[in-house]
Amino acid sequence: MPGPTRATTLADVAAAAGVSLSTASLAFSGNKPVSASTRERVLAAAAALGYAGPNPLASNLRRGRSGVVGIAVGQLSTAFRDPAALPMLDAISQVLGAAGLGLLLMGDDDEHARLPIDAAIYDICGRDSWAAYDDLVARDVPVVVVEGPTWPGATYVDIEHRRGAKALAKHLHDLGHRRVATVTLAASHAQREREAGLRDVFPDAHVVGACASDLGAAQALAADYLAGDPGVSAVVCQSDVQAAGVVLEARRRGLRVPGDLSVAGFDGVATPWLDLELTTVVQPLADKGRATAEAVLGRIAGADVADVLLPVRLRVGDSTGPA
């Protein structure tokens, strides 16, 4: 039985196995060849002592790595409520997990500056500043920013916000729309780019208001707006969830989509609770996650990592039609 005595160290195991500390270490890490018989003797001794492997804390200090990557997401519930966040997060955790790295959730507070992370991902934030960023830089922690503003020293992964938004706007223009409104996200790099793309085609598009990528919030926003009978023929949203909210609210008011009102989204996620397919700008969520994770791996390895800009694609669905 594994004795109740804790604090079994590798030194104890080495002593029990009759080898040196360094050899015991090699038997576990495999960083240098060890004869099969020796390795077995060490592992047997470890099992007998109830030793569960090298203490990660000690190992981390010596190697100068924690094996943990922080990901800043602001408040969890808002960050993950957006279905667009999940495929990306999944891809990130898959790639990092395969490399033996764990993913640590960080809020905005700089509490987290004290936690042992090898790199940080700034994502899903829709924010322009992060308190902890300077601390990370000071500690030489590599940072990868997703869809964020450009800070010195970070690596960037982004998508073609402007081109996508412009393609969507063009699609609406081609359908004959002339007066359009847009539901925005909170002020951020991504939001500014997308709005620029929209205004490339509709310079005087009206801003309905800003809200998170949340069905209820978008619905409430749309309720106010549509009640005023604004005289627009299309509403461009910045996420599919927002778009779904607008569709639901429009219908509740007796408007037909796309007959009376065209509605467009962004992201290209599944909206199973809608009986139509949204016209939207599809972004490669999994690719974005993979690219982010790979950038992190590169930066941790000390490599020079190039910024990444991923393409988007207009998907025409059933939620937009002739003006």
Add this chain to the structure above:
Amino acid sequence: MPGPTRATTLADVAAAAGVSLSTASLAFSGNKPVSASTRERVLAAAAALGYAGPNPLASNLRRGRSGVVGIAVGQLSTAFRDPAALPMLDAISQVLGAAGLGLLLMGDDDEHARLPIDAAIYDICGRDSWAAYDDLVARDVPVVVVEGPTWPGATYVDIEHRRGAKALAKHLHDLGHRRVATVTLAASHAQREREAGLRDVFPDAHVVGACASDLGAAQALAADYLAGDPGVSAVVCQSDVQAAGVVLEARRRGLRVPGDLSVAGFDGVATPWLDLELTTVVQPLADKGRATAEAVLGRIAGADVADVLLPVRLRVGDSTGPA
């Protein structure tokens, strides 16, 4: 400017400030009183050298703590797609964050056994076994299990699955329902308890099938089932999301809810895309998260922590009616 020379250590700072290493340490940690003038001198020296505070890795080793708590959630995208998961996760991260602890996402693989965590939460899993559990026990890492099966040495946080399910079943029985079906989750402790509660009232309830708490999956399941014209007057689901899927599918087939079919859920989350309020069993999600986090804190502190069983409450909405 903070020189490009890394590897500035506390010893360098101490030397620059003309104090001993131990005093410099105290100036940062505040674990023992240090005269104000000394502290200032140390901090000034640190700023001049571009020293960003004690290396967390070294600090961790010495204190025997990493400040990180692992949370096992299986695959991220399935775990977080369920809206019931978020309020709980939020509460956990809030309580742990206030205590200066970070939250590390763990998959099922035992890769994570090598990561530096002070405690682990097994949650949102709907699974009966976890590969890494034994490793954690061997390493003396406290484990808190949420809605899970009882393993030796862990602390449990759970809700009244059976009582809740039974109360809901009773409600349906009172409405005159006699033939009911149930959509289940994957086999798990929670699922078994709930099914037992249902069978306390409807011993021969029919099992439609199992699926995750996912709208599309539930919809597909319901499509198959309802096509067979099964002759039940009510469907009891194990999450509100499942219930929403069943409602949508029933309507698609021309059934009125609750006129032709009563549908009930579990969890008590918001379903803004449904125009009715689900009859459901409301569980205290935030409380569950708080209780979990507090159990973790207690276990880390080495205290004896009692298991927690949280009450649930039947909420009668518009999705159930007379048979």
Add this chain to the structure above:
DNA sequence: CGTTTCGATCGAATCGATTCGATGCTACCC
């Protein structure tokens, strides 16, 4: 004025591993 107390500071031990360079040994080659 001598003694006790208390607070600030310091030196040294310690946390538990990884890894560099050196050593001893066997095997191989001409």
Add this chain to the structure above:
DNA sequence: GGGTAGCATCGAATCGATTCGATCGAAACG
């Protein structure tokens, strides 16, 4: 058979902090 590789093993240094116990002065006390 002498010299050289090459592999397994070992000893010692190291990662960068935290903390215990000791020391030193100055303030407080009788």
